[in-house]
Amino acid sequence: MGKYNFDEIINRKNTWASKWDIKEGELPMWVADMDFKTAPEIIDALKSRLDIGALGYTDVPDEWYQAYINWWKTYHGIDIKADELVYSTGVIPTISSTLRKLATPGEKVLIQTPVYNIFYNSILNNGLTVVESPLLLKDGKYYMDFEDLDKKMSDPQVSMMILCNPANPVGRIWNKEELAKVGEIAKKNHVYVISDEVHCDITDPDKSYVPFALASDTCKEISINAIAPTKCFNIAGIQTSAVYVPNPYLRHKVFRQLNTDECGEPNFLAITATLAAFNQGRPWLEELKEYVRANKDYAIKYINENIKGLHALDTQATYLLWVDCREFDKYDTTVGSHIRKVSGLFVSPGEIYGDAGKGFIRINLACPRSMVEEGMDRLKKSFL
Numbered sequence: 001m002g003k004y005n006f007d008e009i010i011n012r013k014n015t016w017a018s019k020w021d022i023k024e025g026e027l028p029m030w031v032a033d034m035d036f037k038t039a040p041e042i043i044d045a046l047k048s049r050l051d052i053g054a055l056g057y058t059d060v061p062d063e064w065y066q067a068y069i070n071w072w073k074t075y076h077g078i079d080i081k082a083d084e085l086v087y088s089t090g091v092i093p094t095i096s097s098t099l100r101k102l103a104t105p106g107e108k109v110l111i112q113t114p115v116y117n118i119f120y121n122s123i124l125n126n127g128l129t130v131v132e133s134p135l136l137l138k139d140g141k142y143y144m145d146f147e148d149l150d151k152k153m154s155d156p157q158v159s160m161m162i163l164c165n166p167a168n169p170v171g172r173i174w175n176k177e178e179l180a181k182v183g184e185i186a187k188k189n190h191v192y193v194i195s196d197e198v199h200c201d202i203t204d205p206d207k208s209y210v211p212f213a214l215a216s217d218t219c220k221e222i223s224i225n226a227i228a229p230t231k232c233f234n235i236a237g238i239q240t241s242a243v244y245v246p247n248p249y250l251r252h253k254v255f256r257q258l259n260t261d262e263c264g265e266p267n268f269l270a271i272t273a274t275l276a277a278f279n280q281g282r283p284w285l286e287e288l289k290e291y292v293r294a295n296k297d298y299a300i301k302y303i304n305e306n307i308k309g310l311h312a313l314d315t316q317a318t319y320l321l322w323v324d325c326r327e328f329d330k331y332d333t334t335v336g337s338h339i340r341k342v343s344g345l346f347v348s349p350g351e352i353y354g355d356a357g358k359g360f361i362r363i364n365l366a367c368p369r370s371m372v373e374e375g376m377d378r379l380k381k382s383f384l
């Protein structure tokens with residue numbers, strides 16, 4: 001037993017928690033936040049901040065830059081300089097602002113599907129068109145299709161790409177060679193890459209992700225990298241993040257647009273939570289990663305041994321489980337809706353991540369083991 005208790009059930013009903021806005025008797029394992037309390041070190045820091053009682057405007061202090069620099073140097077092996085970082089209220093605000101600044105309406109943005117559904121919103125809401133380069137699924141593992149990527153990017157109307165690194169929902173950690181290849185193809189085709197790295201710190205305990213900007217000098221030159229402590233420390237509701245842009249020309253553009261969109265200033269809890277996460281949160285995160293991996297092991301074994309026709313993919317990143325249910329794609333509704341209707345288990349239906357996700361479901365395993373066990377029982381009942 002570690003120092004932190006991830007088995008504890010927290011009652012989030014009637015707290016306006018998006019995930020728990022569900023029907024009576026349902027079990028929510030969908031939206032990507034955790035049903036664990038965040039690190040007590042973060043809660044204590046926030047309480048002390050609240051105790052001051054004045055909830056006024058907040059600046060971004062030097063300590064904020066230093067916390068990001070230390071974390072990425074220590075755990076991800078990359079040297080970031082303070083002036084390469086820009087404050088942003090969130091990863092999606094960064095993506096939307098960057099698209100608005102660097103692409104003009106009518107241009108196209110490439111994504112590798114299945115991928116985080118909100119990328120579609122950011123692209124479409126800005127008058128841009130989605131170009132999909134579907135990932136290839138081989139023997140239970142996803143790969144990028146570089147030939148297709150090059151072909152699609154050679155369309156001069158494709159001016160941007162959003163990369164999900166590591167990948168939500170398929171859980172891949174992209175390796176250095178894969179990322180360098182993306183950089184090379186993008187540069188050749190004059191495409192800038194926004195790398196969404198919000199899931200970077202939830203990997204298997206013995207693995208780590210590769211920052212896109214670390215893969216090659218080209219990747220560094222053409223990238224806008226969205227990074228944050230929010231997903232991995234379960235503080236997404238505080239809405240805080242950073243953008244790491246090594247190229248000064250691009251950095252100025254991103255900085256200006258975040259400012260224009262009024263996404264460049266922190267709320268009064270944002271800095272406190274970030275500093276506590278990066279400066280004191282590591283032991284909690286290490287234990288969390290072990291717990292999530294054990295949940296994954298349990299769920300994968302359960303599904304693959306007990307539910308005929310379903311295949312849970314093993315993944316190295318995120319707390320999300322990606323399950324192939326294509327054998328059951330015969331219902332009047334999609335398989336995700338079928339599961340919810342029959343058993344009350346609320347998972348994310350694969351088709352929201354693009355056509356390449358049809359017939360799949362995404363299950364959020366960032367919850368106490370007892371919830372995972374109940375979820376698996378309900379999943380099995382859905383197919384009896």
Ligand SMILES: Cc1ncc(COP(=O)(O)O)c(C=O)c1O
Pocket residue numbers: 032089090091092093116164168196198199228230236240241
């Ligand atoms: C890939 C990815 N990017 C971004 C976000 C949301 O980031 P933010 O809350 O900072 O806008 C999520 C949340 O699930 C995500 O999965």
